[in-house]
Amino acid sequence: MRILAVAHNTFREAVRDKVLYVLVFFGLATLLGSKALGWISIGQEIKIVKDFALASVSVFGVLIAIFVGTSLVYKEIDKRTIYTIICRPMARYEFVLGKYFGMAMLLGVVTGFMGIVAAGYVAVLGGKVDATFFYALLLIYCELLMVTSFATLFSSLTSPILGAIIVFSIYVVGHATGILVDLPEHFDNTSMKSFLEIMYYVVPNFSNFNIRAEAANDVPVALGYVVWSMVYGAVYTAMLLALASVAFENKDV
Amino acid sequence: MLYIVADMDAILTENLSKTYRSQLGKRQPVSLDGLSLAVRENEVFGFLGRNGAGKTTTIKLLCGLIRPSRGKAHIFGEDTRRKESRRLIGYLPENPYFYEYLTPRETLDFYGKLHGLNAAERAAEWKKLSEMLDLGSIAEQRVRSFSKGMRQRLGFAVALVGDPKLLILDEPMSGLDPLGRRSIRELILRMRDEKKTIFFSSHVLGDVQQICDRIGILVKGKLTRHGRIQDLLEEHVQLVEVIAANLGDAAVATIGGMATSARTSEAGHHFIVPNLALANDIVKAVHAHGGSLAEFITVRESLEDYFMRVQEDRP
Numbered sequence: 221m222r223i224l225a226v227a228h229n230t231f232r233e234a235v236r237d238k239v240l241y242v243l244v245f246f247g248l249a250t251l252l253g254s255k256a257l258g259w260i261s262i263g264q265e266i267k268i269v270k271d272f273a274l275a276s277v278s279v280f281g282v283l284i285a286i287f288v289g290t291s292l293v294y295k296e297i298d299k300r301t302i303y304t305i306i307c308r309p310m311a312r313y314e315f316v317l318g319k320y321f322g323m324a325m326l327l328g329v330v331t332g333f334m335g336i337v338a339a340g341y342v343a344v345l346g347g348k349v350d351a352t353f354f355y356a357l358l359l360i361y362c363e364l365l366m367v368t369s370f371a372t373l374f375s376s377l378t379s380p381i382l383g384a385i386i387v388f389s390i391y392v393v394g395h396a397t398g399i400l401v402d403l404p405e406h407f408d409n410t411s412m413k414s415f416l417e418i419m420y421y422v423v424p425n426f427s428n429f430n431i432r433a434e435a436a437n438d439v440p441v442a443l444g445y446v447v448w449s450m451v452y453g454a455v456y457t458a459m460l461l462a463l464a465s466v467a468f469e470n471k472d473v
Numbered sequence: 474m475l476y477i478v479a480d481m482d483a484i485l486t487e488n489l490s491k492t493y494r495s496q497l498g499k500r501q502p503v504s505l506d507g508l509s510l511a512v513r514e515n516e517v518f519g520f521l522g523r524n525g526a527g528k529t530t531t532i533k534l535l536c537g538l539i540r541p542s543r544g545k546a547h548i549f550g551e552d553t554r555r556k557e558s559r560r561l562i563g564y565l566p567e568n569p570y571f572y573e574y575l576t577p578r579e580t581l582d583f584y585g586k587l588h589g590l591n592a593a594e595r596a597a598e599w600k601k602l603s604e605m606l607d608l609g610s611i612a613e614q615r616v617r618s619f620s621k622g623m624r625q626r627l628g629f630a631v632a633l634v635g636d637p638k639l640l641i642l643d644e645p646m647s648g649l650d651p652l653g654r655r656s657i658r659e660l661i662l663r664m665r666d667e668k669k670t671i672f673f674s675s676h677v678l679g680d681v682q683q684i685c686d687r688i689g690i691l692v693k694g695k696l697t698r699h700g701r702i703q704d705l706l707e708e709h710v711q712l713v714e715v716i717a718a719n720l721g722d723a724a725v726a727t728i729g730g731m732a733t734s735a736r737t738s739e740a741g742h743h744f745i746v747p748n749l750a751l752a753n754d755i756v757k758a759v760h761a762h763g764g765s766l767a768e769f770i771t772v773r774e775s776l777e778d779y780f781m782r783v784q785e786d787r788p
Contacts, residue, residue: 225586229572236574300570304631307536308587309560472493472539 230322250276266347271436273338289371290383313465356435362453363429369460394426483670484512488544519681522691528674563637567644569628573617588635622653642673713752716768724762
């Protein structure tokens with residue numbers, strides 16, 4: 221109940237502060253912009269629109285997750301609104317989870333709305349929207365939830381600017397984890413190779429969530445892969461939220 | 474859940490101390506140093522001290538916003554590190570901040586949910602508190618348009634959500650105009666009549682003197698004095714004026730020699746002395762000379778004078 225109350229309030233803040241409207245406006249503008257790209261790519265208009273739509277959902281979502289997410293807890297401390305909240309008979313983790321789930325609701329609405337509009341637009345253009353397109357949307361949403369959990373963790377620890385830089389760096393590295401194991405031969409039997417191999421398993425592998433190319437080209441993706449990626453994201457997210465709760469537990473506000 | 478709270482101190486702290494750390498982990502000067510204090514149930518306790526003396530730190534420790542470096546605090550017997558201790562607290566921070574995008578009705582509903590109240594209880598709470606704090610006319614306005622006085626009223630309403638037994642108020646009169654101060658003072662008195670325990674910090678010493686049963690004074694993080702206002706001020710009589718009648722000129726001259734100053738008016742002969750012991754000697758002398766006592770006036774120091782004396786560490 222308390223987690224839900226905080227989550228609902230976090231979502232309501234985004235709606236009342238018009239965050240959603242601005243995002244939806246930019247999202248739709250980008251979607252329509254894909255039409256222009258479609259014109260210059262003869263015969264590939266549908267593919268370009270799908271690719272561009274999914275990319276814009278991902279980019280806008282990540283921007284919201286990082287920039288809103290890294291100020292989630294910090295802003296409450298900075299503006300002192302937290303004083304009258306955590307002096308209630310509630311555990312601190314309930315507050316952290318409430319803020320996180322509020323963001324998850326916001327991202328769900330943004331991803332869902334932009335995805336449905338994109339699918340409708342593709343249908344109007346005469347294209348086919350298959351399951352892979354929705355799988356791609358679902359995995360983008362999972363990726364956003366994971367990025368938000370990183371943002372929530374750093375929001376409990378540091379300032380939004382520093383938090384945003386760190387989370388963005390993790391996001392970039394998480395999309396290029398392959399380079400950590402595909403090393404040239406001269407790395408063989410070196411401690412650096414062992415270190416990078418460990419890092420490969422520690423750093424989140426965000427490319428697991430990227431099936432945009434398959435969706436744009438109507439290449440089927442197995443449901444099992446989608447479920448596996450979701451489980452991976454859920455486990456990672458749960459660990460990060462547990463860490464964020466521990467970090468916030470003994471913090472002086 | 475049933476909470477048994479009879480015969481228990483509302484607040485009990487034992488050697489409660491707090492030293493903040495900077496971002497880099499460096500220890501800052503001690504903010505609160507070994508506070509041991511008991512606030513009884515149903516009393517109004519005023520917590521005084523200059524800016525930076527440790528009042529807000531104490532309040533934050535009691536409300537679980539910060540963790541003690543040493544010592545313990547209990548609210549109705551429950552350790553403040555446990556969330557259950559906060560079920561019985563209503564907290565009004567200094568300059569309370571609320572979500573600007575909410576209306577008072579939504580704000581109280583939100584805090585009701587955090588307190589674990591169901592929909593019917595929240596509706597009843599809104600009805601009671603909006604009437605008590607006159608929030609009905611601004612029920613649908615967003616908080617961002619509120620004046621300081623309106624925010625303070627809303628803050629009081631938020632503190633009262635869940636009908637707490639203990640109210641912790643941090644500078645509740647700070648920045649308010651005389652009317653606002655009066656309305657908060659009346660609210661505190663009303664809460665006292667409703668048998669709530671009130672612990673509040675303030676710089677407005679006149680109000681403290683009017684409202685509080687007991688006070689504590691913090692100086693640089695240490696509790697230097699505490700007790701009933703009457704008892705604390707009793708200790709320091711500034712002067713005593715004895716007015717006597719039916720005295721001859723010789724007696725007036727003799728007794729006048731014992732006093733710091735003397736004069737005669739229609740009311741009688743006035744003898745002013747600096748303490749009660751000398752005043753008693755004057756009274757005895759008046760009777761010895763066949764005179765009668767018309768009036769005995771003790772002038773004690775005000776709470777403000779007392780507060781200043783404590784700050785300057787004067788005896």
